[in-house]
Amino acid sequence: MRPVRLGLIALAAVASLSVAAACSPGSGETPGPPAPADDFAARRNAMVDAYVSNGDVASPLVLDAMRAVPREEFVLPKDRGRAYREMALAIDAGQTISQPLIVATMTDLLDLEPGERVLEVGTGSGYQAAALAEIVESVYSVEIIPSLASEVASRLDSLGYGGIELKQGDGYFGWEDEAPFDGIIVTAAPDHVPPPLLRQLADGGRMVIPIGPPGAVQTLWLIERRGDEYVRTNQGAVRFVPFTRDRQ
Numbered sequence: 001m002r003p004v005r006l007g008l009i010a011l012a013a014v015a016s017l018s019v020a021a022a023c024s025p026g027s028g029e030t031p032g033p034p035a036p037a038d039d040f041a042a043r044r045n046a047m048v049d050a051y052v053s054n055g056d057v058a059s060p061l062v063l064d065a066m067r068a069v070p071r072e073e074f075v076l077p078k079d080r081g082r083a084y085r086e087m088a089l090a091i092d093a094g095q096t097i098s099q100p101l102i103v104a105t106m107t108d109l110l111d112l113e114p115g116e117r118v119l120e121v122g123t124g125s126g127y128q129a130a131a132l133a134e135i136v137e138s139v140y141s142v143e144i145i146p147s148l149a150s151e152v153a154s155r156l157d158s159l160g161y162g163g164i165e166l167k168q169g170d171g172y173f174g175w176e177d178e179a180p181f182d183g184i185i186v187t188a189a190p191d192h193v194p195p196p197l198l199r200q201l202a203d204g205g206r207m208v209i210p211i212g213p214p215g216a217v218q219t220l221w222l223i224e225r226r227g228d229e230y231v232r233t234n235q236g237a238v239r240f241v242p243f244t245r246d247r248q
């Protein structure tokens with residue numbers, strides 16, 4: 001496994017400031033004008049070129065994934081013109097699509113190899129799941145909000161990501177039947193690490209998860225499983241939407 005890159009601590013913290021600013025829907029910015037498809041591709045490549053020149057993301061697999069996924073197809077129609085700005089954007093049901101650099105950073109931390117299996121908790125728009133599917137074949141994603149879970153299935157299908165396995169439910173419990181996973185990524189912030197997710201991590205697996213109180217600054221953790229030991233590394237400050245629970 002690659003050693004954890006120290007520079008990422010600062011990067012995650014800086015990136016989180018934009019996430020924090022844009023996490024609440026309607027940050028006041030005027031939506032940009034629509035752009036033709038080739039313009040979207042140019043903007044997408046410029047975004048990834050900036051990650052390379054800033055040294056933000058090291059893995060060629062992650063950089064290629066970020067070049068491949070059309071973020072404009074995952075945002076609300078009114079926001080297509082600003083799909084490649086470094087900001088989180090509102091999606092339906094009061095949720096957000098994360099800032100692209102946070103998606104790239106968390107994917108980089110997962111350190112996935114083709115052939116590995118990954119679980120995402122918090123499907124949202126499906127953008128993060130699509131980025132994962134550019135790297136590995138076996139992607140599982142759980143979303144708690146029923147309307148988002150049904151919207152995302154047809155979006156991913158129509159964009160050629162129909163192989164992603166989706167489930168509506170409380171991701172606190174992971175996806176027991178499909179465990180173990182080499183990577184687990186959580187895109188909403190609980191106040192503790194759900195024990196079922198720890199159990200479903202394969203030996204040698206990596207989990208990336210924000211932990212902290214709702215509506216405040218949280219900490220992004222990389223948790224690596226080594227046998228019965230879980231090694232936690234602080235990756236800096238972030239701000240994610242709250243991790244919600246199904247009422248039992």
Ligand SMILES: C[S@@+](CC[C@H](N)C(=O)[O-])C[C@H]1O[C@@H](n2cnc3c(N)ncnc32)[C@H](O)[C@@H]1O
Binds near residue numbers: 244
């Ligand atoms: C920041 S948004 C997700 C961004 C998403 N990964 C994307 O690429 O668009 C967080 C998502 O986590 C979902 N969520 C919150 N708590 C959850 C839980 N217990 N289980 C599954 N999903 C949850 C929210 O409904 C929301 O869609």
